[in-house]
Amino acid sequence: MSDPRPIRLHGLTLGYDRHPAVHHLDGIIHPGDLLALAGPNGAGKSTLLKGLTGEIPVLDGRIEVGGDIAYLPQADAIDRSFPLSVMDLAAMGLWRRLGPWRGLRRTEPAIRAALATVGLSGFEARPIGTLSGGQFRRALFARLILQDCRTILLDEPFTAIDARTTEDLLGLVRAWHGEGRTVVAALHDFGQIRAHFPKTILLAREPVAWGPTAQVLTADNLARARLLSEAWDEEAGICDGARHAGPSPLDGLVSAPAPAHRHSHGHPHHHDHEDAA
């Protein structure tokens, strides 16, 4: 593991096809943070995580990343019909240490230990296609353990998982926190966030609030997040229009909270864009 360095975000804008999904985000994720990403669907939680791993390019601004990052995407990216054992799936986490050729034999105890930690002892030889959803998520957590990274990003790690599995995996997340690792998790369950995550970013494409969970998840902030995310379609045109106009001095204007201005320009730009597409 590398030295603990913070992850710094400078005016970070991420998105798809020039549409920002995370808009002008500034902040520092400190080493050892246990940070929840909250916000409605489409708020940019997954996008932010993908941006941090380098999975998608940065549209504007920049990220200073400190050290290796382990990343758990929303699980459906994995081909579960592939004839692979649970042991081999977990062992993928050792890639950075073993590369393509070094043998697995000496690391076998570590793999078994990781599987035991997530409660999958005895499942080593099972094909991944035979696991239940919860068991599969546990296997992915074993892979995260073996990756042994300073920073761990989790994208909705407890979605569609039963209470007991969630409890076990949350225990694992707390253990990582105890070891001084940085954990960032996109979550929907506010109760869970309040109970287990000391810090929270509330996103609605734009950062609504970032700080201690109790001060972030207030009724006011949540209502604002809802409003912002509902306004999304109308605002899309404006910022896109500004971008089409050139590498623009307008950027500052756009990020300034001036709702009236936005609405007056929203419609024409929106239609322009539809025509272009």
Add this chain to the structure above:
Amino acid sequence: MIDPLAPFVEFGFMRRALAGCLALSVSAPPVGVFLMLRRMSLMSDAMSHAVLPGAAAGFLVAGLSLPAMTLGGLVAGLVVALLAGAVTRTTVLREDASLAAFYLISLAGGVLLVSLRGSQVDLMHFLFGSVLALDDPTLALLGGIATVTPVALALIYRPLVMECVDPVFLRSVSRVGGPVHFTFLGLVVINLVGGFQALGTLLAVGLMLLPAVAARFWARDLGMTMAAAVLIAALASVVGLSLSYQFDLPSGPAIVLTAGAFYLASMLAGPQGGLLRRLVRSRHLEA
């Protein structure tokens, strides 16, 4: 009583045919297993057709020369693989459609090129191979491919499996994904070119994919699937060649049809998801 091995004992050309097919049986089926698991079966079909105009161009330039036709086939196969990928990425066409387009063009173009200079016999050689007339250089080529393929596959095995199962994860920890993919495509092409020498462009995919698909019904994990595929391909080679001799059948189709018969039998009787297993419901376990 007919001795199925008698023709191999009796005739040199049958032994050569067997040696060539066994070499191909060692190298092509494992590649086929990965093609099947990556859902790229159609890709291999398109690439095998692409080998035809390439080899035909070599034939136009240099006649029935092994190096020229091999080189032409290699280049054309790779070009079509890359082009089809590029078309998929840059236009609205999905990969299956762009591959189908490319292989129809390749097939027609290849047949045209061969007919420009060659005879009907040459055309038959291109389409269906001439496994009973393998000369020394061709055998050496097949042996070389059978040596290179398993070694290369072993070298890229771990990242290739990771790329199949979880490409997002591989990208997050390493940049080898791209090179590994292209190495794999390269292996597909050299095996198709090798298969083309023995079985012709139309049937070269047969010995690559049919054993692989059949093996899926017999084995659970990847290593065993590849071993089963090699075994099935080798059996199909022996049985197919033997049958073609006994009953005076064209040998390329006989081999591929035998592999096809193994596939049908596996689909019916294979222990891993075969049809019979599904019909006869076995008593469930206690836990």
